[in-house]
Each structure stands twice: as C-alpha cells, then as structure tokens.
Amino acid sequence: DAMVIQNPRYQVTQFGKPVTLSCSQTLNHNVMYWYQQKSSQAPKLLFHYYDKDFNNEADTPDNFQSRRPNTSFCFLDIRSPGLGDAAMYLCATSRDIGAGGGYEQYFGPGTRLTVT
Amino acid sequence: AQSVSQHNHHVILSEAASLELGCNYSYGGTVNLFWYVQYPGQHLQLLLKYFSGDPLVKGIKGFEAEFIKSKFSFNLRKPSVQWSDTAEYFCAVNAGGFKTIFGAGTRLFVKA
Numbered sequence: 391d392a393m394v395i396q397n398p399r400y401q402v403t404q405f406g407k408p409v410t411l412s413c414s415q416t417l418n419h420n421v422m423y424w425y426q427q428k429s430s431q432a433p434k435l436l437f438h439y440y441d442k443d444f445n446n447e448a449d450t451p452d453n454f455q456s457r458r459p460n461t462s463f464c465f466l467d468i469r470s471p472g473l474g475d476a477a478m479y480l481c482a483t484s485r486d487i488g489a490g491g492g493y494e495q496y497f498g499p500g501t502r503l504t505v506t
Numbered sequence: 507a508q509s510v511s512q513h514n515h516h517v518i519l520s521e522a523a524s525l526e527l528g529c530n531y532s533y534g535g536t537v538n539l540f541w542y543v544q545y546p547g548q549h550l551q552l553l554l555k556y557f558s559g560d561p562l563v564k565g566i567k568g569f570e571a572e573f574i575k576s577k578f579s580f581n582l583r584k585p586s587v588q589w590s591d592t593a594e595y596f597c598a599v600n601a602g603g604f605k606t607i608f609g610a611g612t613r614l615f616v617k618a
Binding site: 394421423430431432433434435438440445447480482484486493494495496497498499500 | 510515538540542548549550551552555596604605606607608609610611
C-alpha cells in the first residue's frame with residue numbers, strides 16, 4: 391500500500407542535543423508538510439515543501455529546519471531542542487493538481503519526541 | 507487570523523446514539539473543509555471533505571457533514587454510532603494555498 395512512513399516512532403533526546411526526524415512517502419506526492427502537535431492541541435503547521443521549494447510558516451522558530459533531498463524523503467531537524475519542543479511531529483503529503491492547493495493530506499503515524 | 511473551533515473536547519455516547527460534533531471557522535472567503543479521524547494507535551486519515559457543490563457531504567463509515575456558509579459551520583454527524591467509532595475527530599479548514607488550519611480535536615468514546 392502507498393503510504394507515509396515516519397521514523398523513529400519514538401525519539402528521546404537531551405536538552406540542546408540536535409535531533410533529526412525522518413519521513414518518507416511512496417505516494418509520489420509533490421507537497422510534504424511537517425506539523426507539531428502538543429497534547430490536546432491542534433496540529434500546527436511548521437513548514438511545507440512544494441517540490442523543492444521550501445515554505446516556512448512565519449511563527450516557526452529558527453530552531454526548526456527541514457530538508458527534502460528528493461521527492462520521497464523529508465527531514466525535520468531540531469538544532470537545539472528545548473523542553474517546550476516535546477511533542478508529536480506529524481509528516482503529511484498531498485498532491486497538487488494545479489488548482490492552488492487545499493487538497494486532502496495523507497499523514498504518517500507521527501514521531502513522539504521527548505526532551506530530557 | 508484564521509481559526510477553527512471545535513465545541514466539544516470530549517464526548518461520551520452509548521452505541522446507537524446519534525452524534526453531532528460542532529465545528530466553526532473564522533474566514534470570510536471561499537474555504538475547503540475537512541474532517542479527519544484518528545483511531546486509537548493509528549494515523550490521521552480523511553473522513554470527508556467539502557470543496558464545492560452540495561453542502562451536505564457524505565463520507566466513509568456512515569458519516570456526513572453539512573456546510574452552512576452563513577454560520578461558518580461544518581458539523582459532523584452520524585445517525586447511529588458504533589463502538590468502533592471511538593476515535594479523535596479533527597475539523598480542518600483550508601482557505602487556499604497549502605496551509606490547513608486544524609481544530610483542537612474532539613475525543614469520542616462510544617460505550618458498548
């Protein structure tokens with residue numbers, strides 16, 4: 391089945407120690423997203439890629455970076471994790487067929503990040 | 507700024523009861539509307555969507571939602587819930603572009 395895969399499912403890192411979360415997709419979608427979801431809150435968009443074009447949300451901290459080396463893979467780098475960065479990180483994809491976005495998204499299972 | 511409000515954070519129902527989950531959004535222009543569901547231990551998945559046309563939208567597993575433009579609402583309904591509908595439900599709104607705003611979710615627990 392075509393799907394969105396996130397690794398690892400659980401990640402523990404130390405305060406200030408860089409961490410990378412990965413996402414891969416077999417859907418061949420051109421748009422990939424990273425969301426942060428804290429307990430009992432809405433998923434919050436951090437950034438998205440349209441093909442290789444990176445689009446950062448205005449309120450995403452500089453501590454969060456992303457890379458998309460090819461269509462299938464996308465990485466979330468947290469340069470210096472703080473306790474407040476502990477959350478579920480969701481990767482999603484969508485296919486833009488040229489009508490300006492707004493299409494349904496396909497989500498991975500998420501990576502739960504713990505910062506000690 | 508756009509926002510999505512889901513009125514109930516937790517709902518508990520008995521099997522066969524009817525369900526209505528409220529969702530309101532703040533945006534005056536054209537919107538695309540979604541309900542996503544997350545079953546225990548699973549990833550978020552699309553339940554139904556509205557882009558245009560008939561404001562009453564039918565989704566998977568007997569769910570439907572009605573878009574009422576004048577009320578900025580997109581409430582989710584199901585006439586008779588089952589134990590397997592226990593999940594968290596998220597309303598989401600897209601007003602163009604690639605940013606979709608999600609509500610905080612409603613946790614539904616259905617008692618067998």
